[in-house]
Amino acid sequence: MAYEFKLQRRVEFSETDAAGIVHFSNFFRYMESAEHAFFRSLGFSVMLKDYDPPLGFPRVHVECDYRAPLRFEDLFEIHLLVREKKPKALSYLFKFRNLSTASSLEAARGGLTVVCVAHHPDGRLVSAKIPHPIAEQIHVAPPELLG
Amino acid sequence: MAYEFKLQRRVEFSETDAAGIVHFSNFFRYMESAEHAFFRSLGFSVMLKDYDPPLGFPRVHVECDYRAPLRFEDLFEIHLLVREKKPKALSYLFKFRNLSTASSLEAARGGLTVVCVAHHPDGRLVSAKIPHPIAEQIHVAPPELLG
Amino acid sequence: MAYEFKLQRRVEFSETDAAGIVHFSNFFRYMESAEHAFFRSLGFSVMLKDYDPPLGFPRVHVECDYRAPLRFEDLFEIHLLVREKKPKALSYLFKFRNLSTASSLEAARGGLTVVCVAHHPDGRLVSAKIPHPIAEQIHVAPPELLG
Amino acid sequence: MAYEFKLQRRVEFSETDAAGIVHFSNFFRYMESAEHAFFRSLGFSVMLKDYDPPLGFPRVHVECDYRAPLRFEDLFEIHLLVREKKPKALSYLFKFRNLSTASSLEAARGGLTVVCVAHHPDGRLVSAKIPHPIAEQIHVAPPELLG
Numbered sequence: 330m331a332y333e334f335k336l337q338r339r340v341e342f343s344e345t346d347a348a349g350i351v352h353f354s355n356f357f358r359y360m361e362s363a364e365h366a367f368f369r370s371l372g373f374s375v376m377l378k379d380y381d382p383p384l385g386f387p388r389v390h391v392e393c394d395y396r397a398p399l400r401f402e403d404l405f406e407i408h409l410l411v412r413e414k415k416p417k418a419l420s421y422l423f424k425f426r427n428l429s430t431a432s433s434l435e436a437a438r439g440g441l442t443v444v445c446v447a448h449h450p451d452g453r454l455v456s457a458k459i460p461h462p463i464a465e466q467i468h469v470a471p472p473e474l475l476g
Numbered sequence: 477m478a479y480e481f482k483l484q485r486r487v488e489f490s491e492t493d494a495a496g497i498v499h500f501s502n503f504f505r506y507m508e509s510a511e512h513a514f515f516r517s518l519g520f521s522v523m524l525k526d527y528d529p530p531l532g533f534p535r536v537h538v539e540c541d542y543r544a545p546l547r548f549e550d551l552f553e554i555h556l557l558v559r560e561k562k563p564k565a566l567s568y569l570f571k572f573r574n575l576s577t578a579s580s581l582e583a584a585r586g587g588l589t590v591v592c593v594a595h596h597p598d599g600r601l602v603s604a605k606i607p608h609p610i611a612e613q614i615h616v617a618p619p620e621l622l623g
Numbered sequence: 624m625a626y627e628f629k630l631q632r633r634v635e636f637s638e639t640d641a642a643g644i645v646h647f648s649n650f651f652r653y654m655e656s657a658e659h660a661f662f663r664s665l666g667f668s669v670m671l672k673d674y675d676p677p678l679g680f681p682r683v684h685v686e687c688d689y690r691a692p693l694r695f696e697d698l699f700e701i702h703l704l705v706r707e708k709k710p711k712a713l714s715y716l717f718k719f720r721n722l723s724t725a726s727s728l729e730a731a732r733g734g735l736t737v738v739c740v741a742h743h744p745d746g747r748l749v750s751a752k753i754p755h756p757i758a759e760q761i762h763v764a765p766p767e768l769l770g
Numbered sequence: 771m772a773y774e775f776k777l778q779r780r781v782e783f784s785e786t787d788a789a790g791i792v793h794f795s796n797f798f799r800y801m802e803s804a805e806h807a808f809f810r811s812l813g814f815s816v817m818l819k820d821y822d823p824p825l826g827f828p829r830v831h832v833e834c835d836y837r838a839p840l841r842f843e844d845l846f847e848i849h850l851l852v853r854e855k856k857p858k859a860l861s862y863l864f865k866f867r868n869l870s871t872a873s874s875l876e877a878a879r880g881g882l883t884v885v886c887v888a889h890h891p892d893g894r895l896v897s898a899k900i901p902h903p904i905a906e907q908i909h910v911a912p913p914e915l916l917g
Contacts, residue, residue, distance in 0.1 A: 341799070341802070341803050341806070342640055342646075342802060342816070343640065343646050343803075346636055346637060346640065346641070347523070347641070347644075347694070347695050348595070349599075349641045350641075352636075352637050353504065353535045353538060354505050357504065358782070358784045361501075361784060365843070376842060387495065387545070389541065389542055390540070391539065392538065392539035393537070393539075394537050395534065395536055395537070398534070400641070401641050401815075402806070402810070402815060448495070454545070488655070488659070489655060489659060489669070489793075490652045490655060490793050492787050492788035493783055493788070494786035494790045494791075494842050497788075499783075505635070509637075512635070512696070516696070547788070548670060549659070549663070549670075641817070642817075642828065642889070647798065647828070647829045648795050648798040648802075649795070651794065651795040651798065655795075670789075679789055681789065681791075681794070682794045682836055683835065684833070684834070685794060685836075686834075688830065688831050689831070692828070692895070746790075
């Protein structure tokens with residue numbers, strides 16, 4: 330059973346922009362990398378190719394609030410928390426802390442809501458129940474962590 | 477005076493992912509490209525280097541809702557609408573339509589809230605009023621377009 | 624019959640890095656966008672899904688020489704030239720000119736060598752002859768353009 | 771004194787494309803991440819802001835040969851080797867091995883040639899000698915490793 334996951338990364342040069350800071354779109358790539366590492370920590374991939382049809386977890390809603398910029402070579406932590414769990418959907422909260430600042434400043438806070446879908450051979454994406462072996466391992470984080 | 481801007485793009489291969497669709501993070505790059513083209517259409521750049529200190533428009537909040545995937549070589553329209561205007565901030569709504577589908581299906585709907593900041597030489601970003609020549613050209617879209 | 628293609632683009636903010644210039648890796652995305660537009664101009668996609676197994680054109684060798692940086696909002700031209708044509712492979716030369724400079728300065732020169740492959744259902748990529756309807760439309764550029 | 775550096779990474783979903791493999795342009799981002807980690811291992815950043823004017827290492831030539839694709843979640847090794855050292859330039863060779871295959875298959879082999887430049891306040895980039903504290907720590911790899 331798990332409701333959180335922490336990942337550390339260092340800002341890469343290709344993730345910065347001409348304002349000298351991480352391009353805002355890359356926070357979504359960071360969130361996704363934490364989400365996928367969370368699944369791997371449970372023994373699964375987010376691309377479930379052994380199911381027929383194969384299952385995946387596309388996003389239906391995402392958001393991010395930016396508080397302080399991240400810069401090249403800053404070390405930061407992504408803290409994933411499970412915010413909501415439904416039969417066919419999961420919602421995550423992500424807190425970014427800049428470990429290269431004295432007080433581990435919160436850099437941003439974001440969210441992803443994903444649905445489980447079956448990839449049909451004709452290209453259609455059809456919503457599906459999250460497989461039991463995965464669903465049973467994931468539960469919602471305590472409210473005090475989601476504040 | 478302007479409250480909207482439309483831009484057409486075609487999905488590039490490097491914007492797709494192994495699920496065969498545009499990676500969700502790229503919708504934010506698309507929104508930004510429309511925002512910057514909107515500014516150019518008014519005669520300005522979003523990087524205001526002639527001000528001292530230089531001004532820019534970092535994001536404080538962004539979000540996106542995904543309804544139907546975009547695929548390689550799909551032609552789509554990004555419709556920018558000014559959602560809110562404050563002395564130091566602007567908020568945009570973006571509607572994505574897939575022009576490669578029969579009914580120009582709405583693929584996604586997103587938003588960016590940006591603040592005007594001064595880039596001080598010591599690296600600090602300090603919020604600032606949107607310069608008058610820009611602010612006077614931008615107004616909020618009629619409510620019926622924002623629905 | 625075609626041996627060249629020209630495409631204009633404007634540098635987007637998300638393509639720049641903290642050095643204030645286009646990140647060097649993005650020149651390869653630019654080359655690819657010109658290659659794909661070249662194929663579309665001939666009436667084809669580079670993803671040939673109607674073949675069984677489907678055909679594609681992965682890269683086997685790429686290179687780029689950088690001469691002058693491109694910056695945010697610079698307008699530039701990508702000039703694709705067919706450098707070599709073999710039964711299963713094509714090689715392209717790309718010349719980048721910065722149209723935002725007085726003399727349309729050459730910013731970079733790059734190359735892509737691609738092979739035609741069949742995507743077998745088991746995941747294997749097997750080299751294949753370029754389909755005749757495509758191959759017959761492409762020929763090598765005159766030597767004086769390749770200098 | 772150092773002439774090599776090894777880095778392990780796992781393929782992220784946002785690095786793949788609709789062909790189901792790592793987009794070829796991302797190998798250059800991987801090379802750069804190894805180059806920057808190599809510099810950090812020597813106690814330096816590639817952005818030398820304490821020099822006046824600040825120094826950096828833009829690329830003048832890059833290339834890559836692709837042998838076998840990398841796929842989502844593959845674990846791979848980037849092996850950086852110093853190929854050439856000049857007063858104002860460095861050239862690196864990079865060997866990519868896919869650690870998720872039985873035989874740690876070589877996936878690609880690439881190269882970067884970088885020059886040391888001073889970023890003048892007026893925007894000009896002027897070539898400069900690599901600072902002695904850095905240059906003295908880097909030497910060329912033995913020929914048998916560069917084969």
